[in-house]
Amino acid sequence: MNFIRKPFGYEPVLSKDDLKKPVKKKKGPRANDWKNTLARIWRFVDEKRGLLILVLFMVVISSVLSLLGPFLIGHIVDEYILKGNFKGMAHILLMLIGVYIVLPVTYFLQNYWMIGIAQQTIYRLRTGLFSQLLQLPVSFFDKRQHGELMSHATNDIETVSSTLNSSFIQVFSSILTLSGTVIVMLYLSPLLTLLTMVIIPLMFTAMRFITRRTSKLFKEQQVALGELNGMIEETISGQRIVKAFSREEMVKKEFREKSEHLRRTGFWALTYSGYIPKVMNFLNNFSFAIVAGIGGLLAYHGFATVGTIVIFTEYARQFTRPLNELANQINTVLSAIAGAERVFRVMDETAEEDNGKIDERHQLRGEVEFRNVFFKYELSEEAQTLKDINFHVQPGQTAAFVGATGAGKTTIMQLVSRFYDVENGEVLFDGVNVQHLKRKTLREQMAFVLQEPYLFEATVYENIRYGRLDATDEEVIEAAKKANAHDFIMKLPNGYQTVLKSDGSEISQGQKQLLSIARALIADPVILLLDEATSSIDTVTEVKIQEALEILMRGRTSFVIAHRLNTIRNADVVFVMQEGVIIESGTEKELIQKEGIYANMLKQSETR
Numbered sequence: 001m002n003f004i005r006k007p008f009g010y011e012p013v014l015s016k017d018d019l020k021k022p023v024k025k026k027k028g029p030r031a032n033d034w035k036n037t038l039a040r041i042w043r044f045v046d047e048k049r050g051l052l053i054l055v056l057f058m059v060v061i062s063s064v065l066s067l068l069g070p071f072l073i074g075h076i077v078d079e080y081i082l083k084g085n086f087k088g089m090a091h092i093l094l095m096l097i098g099v100y101i102v103l104p105v106t107y108f109l110q111n112y113w114m115i116g117i118a119q120q121t122i123y124r125l126r127t128g129l130f131s132q133l134l135q136l137p138v139s140f141f142d143k144r145q146h147g148e149l150m151s152h153a154t155n156d157i158e159t160v161s162s163t164l165n166s167s168f169i170q171v172f173s174s175i176l177t178l179s180g181t182v183i184v185m186l187y188l189s190p191l192l193t194l195l196t197m198v199i200i201p202l203m204f205t206a207m208r209f210i211t212r213r214t215s216k217l218f219k220e221q222q223v224a225l226g227e228l229n230g231m232i233e234e235t236i237s238g239q240r241i242v243k244a245f246s247r248e249e250m251v252k253k254e255f256r257e258k259s260e261h262l263r264r265t266g267f268w269a270l271t272y273s274g275y276i277p278k279v280m281n282f283l284n285n286f287s288f289a290i291v292a293g294i295g296g297l298l299a300y301h302g303f304a305t306v307g308t309i310v311i312f313t314e315y316a317r318q319f320t321r322p323l324n325e326l327a328n329q330i331n332t333v334l335s336a337i338a339g340a341e342r343v344f345r346v347m348d349e350t351a352e353e354d355n356g357k358i359d360e361r362h363q364l365r366g367e368v369e370f371r372n373v374f375f376k377y378e379l380s381e382e383a384q385t386l387k388d389i390n391f392h393v394q395p396g397q398t399a400a401f402v403g404a405t406g407a408g409k410t411t412i413m414q415l416v417s418r419f420y421d422v423e424n425g426e427v428l429f430d431g432v433n434v435q436h437l438k439r440k441t442l443r444e445q446m447a448f449v450l451q452e453p454y455l456f457e458a459t460v461y462e463n464i465r466y467g468r469l470d471a472t473d474e475e476v477i478e479a480a481k482k483a484n485a486h487d488f489i490m491k492l493p494n495g496y497q498t499v500l501k502s503d504g505s506e507i508s509q510g511q512k513q514l515l516s517i518a519r520a521l522i523a524d525p526v527i528l529l530l531d532e533a534t535s536s537i538d539t540v541t542e543v544k545i546q547e548a549l550e551i552l553m554r555g556r557t558s559f560v561i562a563h564r565l566n567t568i569r570n571a572d573v574v575f576v577m578q579e580g581v582i583i584e585s586g587t588e589k590e591l592i593q594k595e596g597i598y599a600n601m602l603k604q605s606e607t608r
């Protein structure tokens, strides 16, 4: 067996030999999984259940009508044509015409209603998944590839949608037609029924052989598609890095490997499932020949009427068709169930609980305290990311965090904003444990200015207004002026109406920072989290950013991952971090006098 690399482990790829091996049955609750999944889809059908029952009723009518057709033809042969008695045939013919007119009407109605039900169900499923994605904790996204999640929201939901659109009716109607046909056939001639049934075990054996392989392969194909989507997404968003490091060939090679995996699983899945109609057709013709041949003999010797044989040959076709359809639908239904299972798995992830009891309008003063805080990321190899962190920041103070890369500065910010919860110890706001505050209360009174500000594909107005949705245009402009962003915005092709790209590629790094400062200003937060940009920005913009930040930080509690000496100098307290521990703290002056780690860091940066 081969393996391909996955971000968190290795995924097996089926080889030709693997496909020949018998598939071992999985133990545990899997047998019931599909029942569970179907029951959950049923819940999503919700208020359309009444209409679904109407659809089922229509399917019953169309199945009865499709059984009636051949029966009437047989009756015409026996009672009228063979007896040369054409009187009275007209009304049976009229009935037959009636059957063939009403039949398409029932087909139309069941399809029309079913599409409505399917689309509504998918709408609910899709919006359910999307709102769940918004409620999941940040730690969930640490464990999943973005492309994989995209694949659930698009491919998997699409598979469920197309199955609901068409397969549901087909499966139900096939089962009904099949049972109806068998009942009528048994009534007409048990012997011929038995002959028609001879092919069933053959069909089942062939189907089992094929579907055992295809179900495994279709699952594998969906996984491979998810991975490929992940890679496409990653490559498009990181295309500059790919180009900058000339990694095109490496990316192409990896893409070819993933595509090859998808091609191989797709090839075998479709090849095997392509055998189904062929095998079925062959068996169908075989059964038709048996019924026609032996039926003809029976009619010749007077054991059955010609009409009965006519009905049987029709039914023999009608009997294998639903079997055929069922067999064809199995793969579609299986892959839809697998898709729905993956969607439900995401829905079953525990969403961020927000059971803080303190009122949503609670006004924070901005006092923040960490008491004996220990923390570890789920996927981290380290024993602890933060170890016994203690500090107390008063309202309006600026706390600067410095330290080598990986020391844990960003992690402190993640805990202040409660993107993650502490493992041990307490984070307190105004003396209240953060667990008692609603996340919304907390985050609405906080603003972030990140190294790589995130911009949306929207106008400058909308990008700044993201800080406070009800801000007027005047307020936006006012904030932009305070943030020193107004002048450059006015030089953009459409000023504040200019639509920015999500990667902000048409404006400079410094300008992005100014926009994100304006966004934070308009939010008017009590607490500010600031990750200073490390990339070199021209001195003019640097001064503008510095001025804007000073205005922004005034009167607010600010946590800064500091890279600029200016910020550190003006901070009320500086925390020096090393390997998840605060090793020094105090004002910059105190730290220099102490001649410890910080003083050393400073000396080193000066000598560079």
Ligand SMILES: Nc1ncnc2c1ncn2[C@@H]1O[C@H](COP(=O)(O)OP(=O)(O)OP(=O)(O)O)[C@@H](O)[C@H]1O
Residues within 6 Å of the ligand: 142, 377, 378, 379, 380, 381, 382, 385, 403, 404, 405, 406, 407, 408, 409, 410, 411, 412
């Ligand atoms: N989501 C995550 N999952 C697992 N480990 C993580 C995660 N984020 C950070 N880490 C690890 O936690 C440690 C602290 O990281 P953190 O980002 O807090 O450092 P930092 O001091 O902010 O570094 P930098 O200055 O480079 O941003 C590092 O070892 C990092 O690899």
